[in-house]
Amino acid sequence: MVAPPDNDVLWARGLTYAHDGSPALQGVSIGVREGEILAVVGPRGSGKTTLLRCLSGQLRPQQGVVWFNSIPVHTMGPVARERLRRDRFGWIDPEPVLVPELNAWENTALPLMLRGTGRRAAKTAALEWLERLDIGACARKRPHALLQSERQRVVVARALVASPSVLFADEPTAPLHRAERSHVLRTLTTAARSHDITVVLTAHDADVASFVDRTVSLLDGRCVKTVHLPAASDGEGRAACSLSA
Numbered sequence: 001m002v003a004p005p006d007n008d009v010l011w012a013r014g015l016t017y018a019h020d021g022s023p024a025l026q027g028v029s030i031g032v033r034e035g036e037i038l039a040v041v042g043p044r045g046s047g048k049t050t051l052l053r054c055l056s057g058q059l060r061p062q063q064g065v066v067w068f069n070s071i072p073v074h075t076m077g078p079v080a081r082e083r084l085r086r087d088r089f090g091w092i093d094p095e096p097v098l099v100p101e102l103n104a105w106e107n108t109a110l111p112l113m114l115r116g117t118g119r120r121a122a123k124t125a126a127l128e129w130l131e132r133l134d135i136g137a138c139a140r141k142r143p144h145a146l147l148q149s150e151r152q153r154v155v156v157a158r159a160l161v162a163s164p165s166v167l168f169a170d171e172p173t174a175p176l177h178r179a180e181r182s183h184v185l186r187t188l189t190t191a192a193r194s195h196d197i198t199v200v201l202t203a204h205d206a207d208v209a210s211f212v213d214r215t216v217s218l219l220d221g222r223c224v225k226t227v228h229l230p231a232a233s234d235g236e237g238r239a240a241c242s243l244s245a
């Protein structure tokens with residue numbers, strides 16, 4: 001079995017996946033460096049979500065390999081993959097899905113409490129993340145009392161609170177207006193950079209490019225283009241990138 005290079009936190013080769021016989025990924029190869037912020041861009045149906053789901057262990061590729069550090073994710077059974085996702089990965093969906101009965105800090109603290117962290121420590125961590133994401137004032141509000149962009153920032157806080165090694169964000173700003181999109185993306189990427197969290201996000205178009213280190217374009221389930229972006233001039237410190245597509 002081919003082993004991944006040491007400096008890639010995620011490494012996949014030849015990923016192939018078809019939904020009910022309809023091809024979604026056709027031999028995609030990709031490597032993601034530790035601390036890198038990578039955007040997978042492409043039109044509707046190009047395979048972005050399927051790629052993220054294969055990389056994060058939600059789907060087992062029908063062909064190809066996925067390594068997370070030295071762990072061969074593609075050979076793991078469903079229970080081990082579920083544990084890996086819970087302990088090491090974060091996930092953000094396009095639509096903010098929150099528990100309606102819980103307020104913002106309780107929603108944010110959920111991943112910690114599910115891992116056994118005590119309520120007081122989980123609350124402290126949740127409140128810190130809500131402050132960092134500029135929604136500390138909303139901590140006691142329930143989801144129905146929040147704006148869509150505030151709800152999405154609670155989702156971002158919930159994904160970051162447990163310090164995942166890799167955060168997967170599937171079109172995290174899709175439901176937002178343009179100005180809110182930039183705000184949420186900037187907050188997400190700045191928070192991830194300052195906590196050395198690797199991010200793989202998807203987007204329809206390349207206007208996410210100014211927030212990320214590298215973009216990979218998908219078309220019809222294949223990698224068609226990769227753009228390495230120059231180091232940011234604002235001192236945010238983009239990581240060096242590797243491409244193995």
Ligand SMILES: Nc1ncnc2c1ncn2[C@@H]1O[C@H](COP(=O)(O)OP(=O)(O)OP(=O)(O)O)[C@@H](O)[C@H]1O
Nearest residue numbers: 019020022023024043044045046047048049050051
């Ligand atoms: N659960 C499913 N059942 C059947 N076909 C699916 C399923 N999920 C995705 N597909 C198909 O697989 C292909 C890739 O879909 P995928 O959602 O990965 O693309 P995407 O680039 O994320 O699209 P979008 O931008 O619309 O979310 C598409 O043709 C889609 O219709």
